[in-house]
Amino acid sequence: MNLQELRERLSEVDRQLLALVAERQRLSREVAEAKRSEGRATRDYTREREVLMQARATADSLGISPALAESVLRLLIRGSLTTQERIRVAAGGRGDGKSALVIGGTGKMGRWFSEFMASQGYTVTVADPAGKPDNAAYPYTYVADWRESGLDYDLIVVATPLKIANVVLQELAERKPRGVVFDIGSLKTPLRQGIDALQSAGVKVTSVHPMFGPDTELLSGRHVIFIDMGNREAVDAARELFGSTMAEQVVMGLDEHDRLIAYVLGLSHALNIAFFTALAESGEAAPRLAQLSSTTYDAQVDVATKVAGESPDLYFEIQHLNDYGRESLLALRGAVEKLLQSVSTGDSPAFTAMMQRGREYLAGRVRND
Ligand SMILES: O=C(O)C(=O)C[C@]1(C(=O)O)C=C[C@@H](O)C=C1
Numbered sequence: 327m328n329l330q331e332l333r334e335r336l337s338e339v340d341r342q343l344l345a346l347v348a349e350r351q352r353l354s355r356e357v358a359e360a361k362r363s364e365g366r367a368t369r370d371y372t373r374e375r376e377v378l379m380q381a382r383a384t385a386d387s388l389g390i391s392p393a394l395a396e397s398v399l400r401l402l403i404r405g406s407l408t409t410q411e412r413i414r415v416a417a418g419g420r421g422d423g424k425s426a427l428v429i430g431g432t433g434k435m436g437r438w439f440s441e442f443m444a445s446q447g448y449t450v451t452v453a454d455p456a457g458k459p460d461n462a463a464y465p466y467t468y469v470a471d472w473r474e475s476g477l478d479y480d481l482i483v484v485a486t487p488l489k490i491a492n493v494v495l496q497e498l499a500e501r502k503p504r505g506v507v508f509d510i511g512s513l514k515t516p517l518r519q520g521i522d523a524l525q526s527a528g529v530k531v532t533s534v535h536p537m538f539g540p541d542t543e544l545l546s547g548r549h550v551i552f553i554d555m556g557n558r559e560a561v562d563a564a565r566e567l568f569g570s571t572m573a574e575q576v577v578m579g580l581d582e583h584d585r586l587i588a589y590v591l592g593l594s595h596a597l598n599i600a601f602f603t604a605l606a607e608s609g610e611a612a613p614r615l616a617q618l619s620s621t622t623y624d625a626q627v628d629v630a631t632k633v634a635g636e637s638p639d640l641y642f643e644i645q646h647l648n649d650y651g652r653e654s655l656l657a658l659r660g661a662v663e664k665l666l667q668s669v670s671t672g673d674s675p676a677f678t679a680m681m682q683r684g685r686e687y688l689a690g691r692v693r694n695d
Pocket residue numbers: 354357358368369370371373374377402403404406407410
C-alpha cells in the first residue's frame with residue numbers, strides 16, 4: 327500500500343473507533359438511568375479501577391502500550407461521567423416551576439450559571455448591560471438593566487465583575503427581594519458591605535465561589551465554596567443547586583475564604599506572573615529560552631501560558647482587592663529570599679531542608695480527579 331492508501335485505511339479505522347466511542351456513550355447514558363433507579367451514586371471508583379486494569383491487560387495481550395490504553399480509557403470514563411452528571415442534574419428537576427435572575431448573565435461565568443440553572447428546569451432571565459447575545463435562538467428572557475424590572479424570582483445570582491458586585495448587592499438590599507440571593511465572586515472581602523446590607527435587610531443571602539472556570543463540563547473533583555453569613559435557608563438552597571452534581575461542597579466563613587484564596591488563587595497566579603516576567607525580562611536569553619524544553623520547564627510554561635491568557639482586570643482584582651492578599655505575596659517573597667540566601671552562601675543543608683519540607687507538605691495533600 328502506498329502512503330495515500332495507508333492514510334485512507336487509518337481514516338477508516340478512526341471512523342470505526344469513533345463509532346465505538348458513540349456506542350460506549352450511549353451505553354453510559356443507559357447506565358446513568360439504571361444507577362438512578364437503583365439509587366446508586368454516579369461515580370464508582372472501584373468500577374473505574376476495574377475498567378482501567380482491564381484495559382491495561384487487554385493492551386498487553388494485543389501488544390500495545392498499557393499506558394496508552396489507560397489514557398484512552400481515562401478520557402472515555404471522563405466523557406461518561408460528564409454525560410451522566412448532566413443526566414442527573416436534568417432529571418433532578420430541582421428548578422422545575424422556579425425562576426432565576428442572573429445579573430451579569432452574558433459574562434463567562436454568568437453564562438455557565440444560566441445554562442446550569444436552565445438545565446435543572448429553572449426559567450432563567452438574564453440581565454446584562456453588555457447587550458443581548460447575537461443569537462436568534464437565545465434561550466433566556468433578556469433585560470439590559472435589572473433595576474428596571476421586578477425582582478420576583480426564586481433565585482438571584484450576581485455574576486458581575488467584583489467591583490460592580492458590591493454595589494449591585496447593596497442596591498438589591500434596598501429592594502428586599504423575596505428569593506435567595508448570592509454572588510459568585512472569587513473574593514468575598516470586597517463584597518462584605520453588600521452581603522451585610524442584604525443580611526440586615528432580612529434577605530436570604532449567601533455567597534458562592536465555584537472553584538472552576540467557565541469551560542468546566544464535569545464537576546467531579548471540583549470544589550464549590552459556600553459562605554455562611556448566618557442564613558441557613560440561603561446556604562441550603564445554594565447547596566441544593568449542586569445537589570445532583572459530583573462537586574465537593576465546602577462551607578466556610580467570609581474571612582476564612584479570602585485568607586485561603588490568597589494562597590489558592592493569589593499565590594499560584596503570582597508565582598506564574600513572576601515566572602513569565604522573569605523569563606520575558608531575561609535579556610538576550612529570552613528568545614532562546616522560548617525554543618528550549620525540559621519536563622519541569624514545559625509543565626510550568628503550560629500553566630504560565632494559561633495564566634498569561636487570563637483577564638488582567640480580573641487577575642489584578644484578585645491580588646488587589648483581597649484584604650488578605652499581601653500575606654501570600656510576602657510569603658512568596660520570603661521563600662525566594664530564603665532560596666537565594668541558601669544558594670548564594672552555598673548552604674546545602676538549608677536548601678535540602680526546603681526540599682524536604684515541600685515533599686512532606688505535598689505528600690499530605692489529597693487530590694482527586
Ligand atoms: O460502570 C459504571 O457505573 C459507569 O457509570 C461507567 C463508567 C465507565 O465509563 O466505564 C463511568 C463512570 C463510573 O465511575 C464507572 C465506570
